[in-house]
Amino acid sequence: MSILLISGSPSAPSSTGRLLDHVGDKLVALGHRHHKIQVRDLPPKALLHVDCADLAIKRALAAVAEADAIVIATPVYKASFTGLLKSFLDLLPQDGLKGKLVLPLATGGSQSHMLALDYALRPVLQALEARQVLASIYATSQQLSWNDVTGLSVDTAIAWRVQDGVDALAAGLRNRHQQPDEVFVAVPQPVRLAR
Numbered sequence: 001m002s003i004l005l006i007s008g009s010p011s012a013p014s015s016t017g018r019l020l021d022h023v024g025d026k027l028v029a030l031g032h033r034h035h036k037i038q039v040r041d042l043p044p045k046a047l048l049h050v051d052c053a054d055l056a057i058k059r060a061l062a063a064v065a066e067a068d069a070i071v072i073a074t075p076v077y078k079a080s081f082t083g084l085l086k087s088f089l090d091l092l093p094q095d096g097l098k099g100k101l102v103l104p105l106a107t108g109g110s111q112s113h114m115l116a117l118d119y120a121l122r123p124v125l126q127a128l129e130a131r132q133v134l135a136s137i138y139a140t141s142q143q144l145s146w147n148d149v150t151g152l153s154v155d156t157a158i159a160w161r162v163q164d165g166v167d168a169l170a171a172g173l174r175n176r177h178q179q180p181d182e183v184f185v186a187v188p189q190p191v192r193l194a195r
């Protein structure tokens with residue numbers, strides 16, 4: 001099962017990127033491997049010109065296509081997800097997330113925009129035909145702290161939310177492994193009696 005982490009933060013270093021890596025580490029602890037795309041590292045001109053022939057863009061799109069699950073992370077900008085992330089999602093075909101499990105994650109400056117993921121990003125993920133969009137993880141800057149030696153610390157509420165998200169993703173991947181994507185059930189047709 002392949003998991004892709006996508007960071008839509010324009011910043012480096014990035015609180016969002018650190019929280020995303022923290023989620024990645026938890027997935028590794030459960031025995032999952034993952035790849036990561038940082039949208040900020042993609043060639044900006046190709047991204048803005050929707051140049052799907054560009055090699056780096058092609059590779060990124062192939063990574064999305066191959067993933068069974070995606071953890072998609074963004075800082076909140078202007079009460080929404082970043083334009084950088086939108087420019088990447090715009091490259092995907094209309095069914096670009098078909099059959100995939102998606103775990104959305106955001107960091108923001110205040111609790112006031114905690115719903116941004118659910119009213120702005122979630123509908124786009126659903127329109128791209130994600131199989132399931134899991135409950136979002138949202139952390140404010142005050143709930144995260146960084147130390148150059150010990151790395152990221154998260155407060156207790158975020159630690160629980162991250163654990164719930166990672167567990168839900170792992171369970172979704174297990175179910176997906178057990179059940180085929182689409183189960184076709186023969187629907188009995190009404191019998192027409194000959195007169």
Ligand SMILES: Cc1cc2nc3c(=O)[nH]c(=O)nc-3n(C[C@H](O)[C@H](O)[C@H](O)COP(=O)(O)O)c2cc1C
Pocket residue numbers: 009010011013014015016017074075076077078079080107108109110111112113140141
């Ligand atoms: C241009 C810009 C717009 C922002 N808009 C919001 C906002 O509307 N609501 C909010 O809660 N935080 C807002 N913030 C704060 C960031 O979401 C927050 O600092 C986030 O953790 C930054 O993540 P990063 O380090 O990955 O860039 C904004 C920050 C910037 C730079």
